[in-house]
Amino acid sequence: MTGSLSPKWTGLACLVALVFFPWFATPFWIVQIGAQTMILGIIALSLVWLAGYGGMVSMAQLVTAGLASYVVAYFGVQSDPALGFRLPWGLNIVLAIAAGTAFGIAVGLIAVRCFGIYMIMITLAIAVGFFYLARQNMGFFNAYNGFHGIRAPTLLGLSLRDPIPFYYLCLLCGISLFGFVVAAARTPLGLALQGIRDNPRRMQSLGYNVAVHRVVAFGIAGFIAAIGGVLRVWYAGSVSPGSVGVGSSISILMIAILGGMTHPIGAFVGALLFNLIQNFAIDFIDRERFNTMIGIILLAIILFMPSGLVGLVDRLRQDDRRGDRPPRQTAPNASQQSPKIKEGNHP
Amino acid sequence: MPVSTVKSQTDDVPALALASVGRRFGALVALQDVTLTLRHGERRAIIGANGAGKTTLFNTVTGDFPPTSGRILLAGRDITKMPPQARTRLGLRRTYQTPLLLDQLTVRDNFYVAVRGIRGGRLQLWRGADAGADEQEVLRLAELTGVLPLLGRRAVEISHGERRQVEIAMALAGTPDVLLLDEPAAGLSPGDRGTLTALLRSLPSSITIVLIEHDMDVALGFAEFVTVMHNGRVFCEGLPAAIAADQRVHEIYMGHRHG
Ligand SMILES: Nc1ncnc2c1ncn2[C@@H]1O[C@H](COP(=O)(O)OP(=O)(O)O)[C@@H](O)[C@H]1O
Ligand SMILES: [Mg+2]
Numbered sequence: 312m313t314g315s316l317s318p319k320w321t322g323l324a325c326l327v328a329l330v331f332f333p334w335f336a337t338p339f340w341i342v343q344i345g346a347q348t349m350i351l352g353i354i355a356l357s358l359v360w361l362a363g364y365g366g367m368v369s370m371a372q373l374v375t376a377g378l379a380s381y382v383v384a385y386f387g388v389q390s391d392p393a394l395g396f397r398l399p400w401g402l403n404i405v406l407a408i409a410a411g412t413a414f415g416i417a418v419g420l421i422a423v424r425c426f427g428i429y430m431i432m433i434t435l436a437i438a439v440g441f442f443y444l445a446r447q448n449m450g451f452f453n454a455y456n457g458f459h460g461i462r463a464p465t466l467l468g469l470s471l472r473d474p475i476p477f478y479y480l481c482l483l484c485g486i487s488l489f490g491f492v493v494a495a496a497r498t499p500l501g502l503a504l505q506g507i508r509d510n511p512r513r514m515q516s517l518g519y520n521v522a523v524h525r526v527v528a529f530g531i532a533g534f535i536a537a538i539g540g541v542l543r544v545w546y547a548g549s550v551s552p553g554s555v556g557v558g559s560s561i562s563i564l565m566i567a568i569l570g571g572m573t574h575p576i577g578a579f580v581g582a583l584l585f586n587l588i589q590n591f592a593i594d595f596i597d598r599e600r601f602n603t604m605i606g607i608i609l610l611a612i613i614l615f616m617p618s619g620l621v622g623l624v625d626r627l628r629q630d631d632r633r634g635d636r637p638p639r640q641t642a643p644n645a646s647q648q649s650p651k652i653k654e655g656n657h658p
Numbered sequence: 659m660p661v662s663t664v665k666s667q668t669d670d671v672p673a674l675a676l677a678s679v680g681r682r683f684g685a686l687v688a689l690q691d692v693t694l695t696l697r698h699g700e701r702r703a704i705i706g707a708n709g710a711g712k713t714t715l716f717n718t719v720t721g722d723f724p725p726t727s728g729r730i731l732l733a734g735r736d737i738t739k740m741p742p743q744a745r746t747r748l749g750l751r752r753t754y755q756t757p758l759l760l761d762q763l764t765v766r767d768n769f770y771v772a773v774r775g776i777r778g779g780r781l782q783l784w785r786g787a788d789a790g791a792d793e794q795e796v797l798r799l800a801e802l803t804g805v806l807p808l809l810g811r812r813a814v815e816i817s818h819g820e821r822r823q824v825e826i827a828m829a830l831a832g833t834p835d836v837l838l839l840d841e842p843a844a845g846l847s848p849g850d851r852g853t854l855t856a857l858l859r860s861l862p863s864s865i866t867i868v869l870i871e872h873d874m875d876v877a878l879g880f881a882e883f884v885t886v887m888h889n890g891r892v893f894c895e896g897l898p899a900a901i902a903a904d905q906r907v908h909e910i911y912m913g914h915r916h917g
Contacts, residue, residue: 497785498782498783498784498785499771499779499780499781499782499783499785499786500780500781500782500783501783502767502770502774503771503774503775503780505762505763506760506763506768506771508762509759509760509761509762509763510758510759510760510761512758513754513759514760514771514775515721515741515742515743515746516720516722516742516746516752517746517771517772517775517776518743518746518775518776518780519743519775519780520741520743520780521743523781524781
């Protein structure tokens with residue numbers, strides 16, 4: 312046993328690298344790559360929580376984050392004095408996160424009775440609806456123009472919009488939410504959610520209200536996405552219908568698929584990869600080809616490693632151990648009599 | 659809601675009572691006019707050919723497919739319209755003809771989920787002060803059914819016989835009042851079958867057990883009273899010896915044995 316790729320040491324190495332990374336990096340790397348990866352990763356994390364643990368693929372996570380962004384803009388400092396309210400920034404953030412959580416619950420209430428592809432469709436419809444609403448509504452969304460000049464606050468004399476403090480803020484949020492999701496997976500709620508993913512009917516007969524659990528999971532996903540939305544609007548300095556377009560919603564799904572949904576780390580791995588491609592592919596292919604390339608990479612991942620990069624690493628690690636571990640038994644014991652064919656249990 | 663309130667009922671309230679229960683699936687009448695009464699602690703077997711409506715009967719009682727007519731009382735309480743989870747919290751448990759487990763979770767987590775399902779705090783984002791008690795209950799279930807070595811395995815990895823044992827253990831979480839077992843011996847090796855019968859016999863007499871069993875010998879050996887079903891109706895009821903001797907039962911039942 313070499314100990315290479317052991318999750319504990321890999322995790323620690325990553326953590327050290329993430330913490331010391333700004334010492335060596337240029338502002339471009341710190342903000343465009345570092346902070347933005349964390350922000351995209353947080354929004355994708357909300358999807359991985361729902362999809363990986365709950366078996367529910369939601370296309371509405373980016374607009375949930377978008378709503379939080381709009382709340383930050385409308386109730387905070389931005390460039391047009393004729394618009395919105397200027398609440399103290401602490402209250403503003405609380406409001407934004409509460410709005411995102413409530414929106415998540417609302418999406419859950421709508422989507423919870425649908426399964427599989429129908430849930431994807433209904434949440435996609437919500438995302439598209441949100442985009443058009445943002446484009447047409449003057450009162451809250453300021454239609455086409457959106458809001459500009461939004462700035463992260465200054466905290467104890469530390470300006471959170473400077474590259475290094477902003478990076479650490481994003482890193483702190485990313486790591487905390489990642490830790491939260493990992494820990495939540497082992498609690499009664501998290502295990503019940505995974506049980507519902509595996510077999511909702513079974514969970515009912517074990518005493519669980521499946522619909523309530525699903526809605527609560529959507530609420531938690533909304534909370535995570537909303538934090539991502541607050542950071543995202545601070546990062547961009549503006550929010551407009553372009554920030555909540557369908558393309559961006561699909562990007563979040565791509566990130567989750569790239570990284571893999573079997574573990575929350577997949578959200579951040581996927582975000583990093585997506586972000587690197589987005590920033591550097593432009594150097595050698597033109598803008599129009601970018602989507603084609605992302606599409607091809609996505610296709611390759613779905614075809615050759617359905618559980619994303621995280622799944623690939625898992626597989627490599629298992630290969631690494633083979634030899635001093637018995638192979639995992641996967642098929643039911645073939646020597647047993649097979650169960651009766653006639654079955655009234657499955658509708 | 660404490661599960662034990664049901665146990666404190668007097669003996670003359672049946673543990674489970676069905677009054678003219680029926681269930682249709684579209685045009686198909688799967689269950690018709692079924693009336694049953696089970697006393698507390700009774701061991702009842704339900705036998706009948708394939709398609710007789712035995713599993714459908716369980717489904718109406720548990721609410722997986724609620725009845726389309728009639729009423730169901732659990733310890734005197736009308737549960738006809740309750741959702742499945744509410745019935746479970748009132749002390750009703752079941753197993754499925756094909757074991758249904760939470761496949762990607764470990765056996766330990768399957769047990770934990772079963773224990774919490776009864777105990778409450780199902781939406782908690784923390785394990786809570788009684789985490790130790792939960793863990794003890796998980797171990798008790800594993801020991802009772804002899805699956806301690808399986809605790810760390812994922813449910814999808816274990817054999818068919820092991821799945822049966824795990825499912826029965828899950829149904830025993832928090833000690834049920836009424837336990838419905840749908841062909842628990844089906845597909846088991848003779849050895850496993852013996853272990854299962856021994857386990858069933860060892861269960862506390864406070865549990866009312868209804869057993870659907872295709873194997874007449876197992877059914878008649880376990881039960882104090884037998885209900886025979888045929889074409890969605892109760893065909894006849896009686897003591898095991900009388901049922902075993904009944905020629906009509908042999909005609910409808912044995913004739914279809916390998917249906
Ligand atoms: N969910 C369902 N949908 C449609 N028909 C069903 C369903 N469940 C059972 N049935 C039908 O009801 C009848 C009784 O089935 P079942 O209760 O499974 O019989 P048993 O358990 O006695 O073998 C069968 O004809 C079966 O096809
Ligand atoms: Mg059946």
